[in-house]
Amino acid sequence: MKFIKENGPHIKNSDTTSKIMTRFLISLIPIVCFVIFKNTVLVYFFTSETLISVLHPIFMIIVGVLTSFISELLWFKLVNKTNIKTSFLELYRSFSIIPGLLLALVLPINTPLWIVAFGAFCGTIIGKMLYGGFGQNIFNPALIGYLFISVSYNALLGSPLNAYELDTLAGATPLTNLTSLNYFGTYDSIVGSYGTLLNFFSGTIPGTLGEVSKLLILIAFIYLVITKTIKWRIPTTYVTTVFVVTWIIGNSLGLGIWYPLFHILSGGLLFGAVFMATDPVTSPLTPIGQVLHGISLGLLTVVIRFLTPYPEGVMTSILFMNMLVPLFDKIGVRLRYNIKRIYIPILIYLVITILLIINIISNINNNKTNGIDDVGNKVKIIEIKKDGNKKIYNVTSKGWGTIKAEVEVVDKEIKSIIVTDKKDETQWNELEKVDYIYKVITNQKDINKLDAVSGSTFSSEAIKNIIKKVLSEELK
Amino acid sequence: MKKIFSYLFKENPVFVLVLGLCSVLAVTTTFERSYMMGVVVLVILVLSNLIVSLIRKIVSEEIRIPVYIIIISTLVTITELILNKYSKPLYDAFGIYLPLIVVNCVVLGRALSYASKNKVLDSIKDGFKSGLGYLVAISIIGLLRELLGNGTITIMNDISGITGYKEILHIFNNVVIPNKLFLTSGGAFILLGIVIGIINGRRSEV
Secondary structure (H helix, E strand, C coil), X not given: CCCCCCCCCCCXXXXXXXXXXXXXXXXHHHHHHHHHHHHHHHHHHHCCCCHHHHCHHHXXXXXXXXXXXXXXXXXHHHCCCCCHHHHHHHHHHCCCCHHHHHHHHHCCXXXXXXXXXXXXXXXXXXXXXXXXXXXXXXXXXHHHHHHHHHHHCHHHCCCCCCHHHHHHCCCCCHHHHHHHCXXXXXXXXXXXXXXXXXXXXXXXXXXXXXXXXHHHHHHHHHHHHHCCCCCCHHHHXXXXXXXXXXXXXXXXXXXXXXXXXXXXXXXXXXXXXXXXXXXCCCCCCCHHHHHHHHHHHHHHHHHHHHHCCCCCCHHHHHHHHHHCHHHHHHHHHHHHCCHHHHHHHHHHHHHHHHHXXXXXXHHHHHXXXXXXXXXXXXXEEEEEEEECCEEEEEEEXXXXXXXXXXXXXXXXXXXXXXEEECCCCCCHHHHHHCCHHHHHHHXXXXXXXXXXXXXXXXXXXXHHHHHHHHHXXXXX | CHHHHHHHHHXXXXXXXXXXXXXXXXXXXXXXXXXXXXXXXXXXXXXXXXXXXXXXXXCCHHHHHHHHHHHHHHHHHHHHHHHHHHCHHHHHHHHHHCHHHHHCHHHHXXXXXXXXXXXXXXXXXXXXXXXXXXXXXXXXXXXXXXXXXXXXXXXECCCHXXXXXXXXXXXXXXXXXXXXXXXXXXXXXXXXXHXXXXXXXXXXXX
16 A cells, blocks of 8 residues: 655545445435335235234345344454454444345345345355455445345245235236336336326335335435435436437337336336445446446346346346446546547447347337237147047147147146156246246136246246147137 | 375365366366366376376477377377267266367466476376366365255266266255256356365465
8 A cells, every 4th residue: 555645734524434324224214114114014904914924024124134234243253353342343334234235125025034134145245245345345245145146046036016916916017017018018008007107106016125116216316415425427327328218219119208207117227226326336436437337237227128038127237337347437537638539438329329229129029010920930739639528739839949748628728737848948947946837727817917937938938828829729 | 194185275276276267167067077077187187297298308399389289189089089989978968178178277287387397207196186186176166066056966977877886965955055056157156266265265374
């Protein structure tokens, strides 16, 4: 380390990391209160759930906070071998409970508690302490925890609907609904089943714990910006980019202004932009770097939402862009003293955006024209055996490879599916874990509303296609 | 005993020199494949060190690397053909990583830095030492990855055609432990990093 000795009055800011952490926590309090209101109070009064089961979201938050706190304490105690007093002082300075809290807020409501603990532990130890503790980590610890959970136990994450929503709403989160509609539909089909856009804004839609109430997130954002806790450029450019790109896409497909608003208000976009992309350690320091960071985040989120099977792209894009933070800072420093060359990044981003928009629009149009024939191409009926009023269909369906199955039909209703060949399906055990075939058979009447098993989307789509094909064959 | 320990952990090509990671990350999904890969590399390392050391006075400085590459790739091709003949499942499981032993830094590194300057017996000894270090390292990674990622330990399955003995231990089968993360290459990297960290920490203590 180099010490510089200089004369002159140095003005010192009284901000410390512990003060920043306190302000961060204050801004999260209303969101936690809303979680408790929406998932505990409402559910308790409007359904017949027991008290213990409605308290689950509170337990999730407590477990996340405690796990990340205790694992960091243990690290200080066992590895750094500091005494208890210095450890607590260190913990007070190092944002120790934030990873667990944020992690609990981005998980769906029915997540088992031990998964929350696992994620908070991995996030704190692997995402933060192994890199050298607070200030040295290159990835956001909460997102590392989320990554570990989603890679390891994706099938166990559980649905994001609480018991009250299960009664009133059918289907999945707005974004999964959008993905299953191939990103195109009317206001009624995309927004209508969840109320109006005002419901999206106030937070009475299904989603992960903390992400739903956009109003409270906006209030928290204003509070954090006024107190200079977070960098305002990243969230604003991030959200603006997503808005502009989806607005152009929606406009050229003939959809109104509600389409970009839907994209901003659904999913974890605002939550991620305000609380995760602005993490003081893992975001650029230079103003131009922050703007570029925000734009790249927006573009990557749009790519993941529209061009991959994953409905939500916020966490992945933040995690990915964490890697490029040094690069953005380097560009920011260079451009600061040579502002004329700003046209280079502008040009590059413009070209990328235009190509991306053209690609997405042509993709959506393709899906629109041959969406229905798709099932017919992927599923082939080899033979039909009749046995009294029982019919057995011998079908093949295209997943990763080819699935062969025997489907038993009685009175235009599917009784059983026996999969005879599944050797190309590498993620088949994900389906078996959740007993997917049983779910498919029980939900055969409205198969489109059933979610694919995340982690094994192709195989579950293949099974769903079999049902669609056989039922349409029966109804002929 | 202490000498062996220092061979294995103080001069280990994988854990200390961080060489030959390609196969360590790619083929270690089961314990059996890991140790078989280690054995194959060990055999090739010993043989290549032997041959290189034998011809060290004939080969001039300028054409060293092409000659050594040819020697090593000949040995690798022979091994490949033998495996293809006698143990097809293992050959299929290794795939491209078997021919890639040619460019394994451990093999070429030992040939260039040791065998080309030293006597035959010393070279064989050196090759055996490095190969054993590689074998131990890759076995540890493979054992941990299979145990955590799949909940089993495959002691002998792919090569049971030769030995006539088959044994797969099923250790864990609950919701926590078959953790897919460790079967991906990312998980292998994290695991390798943690093991290297622990060994480096212990090394400075010893």
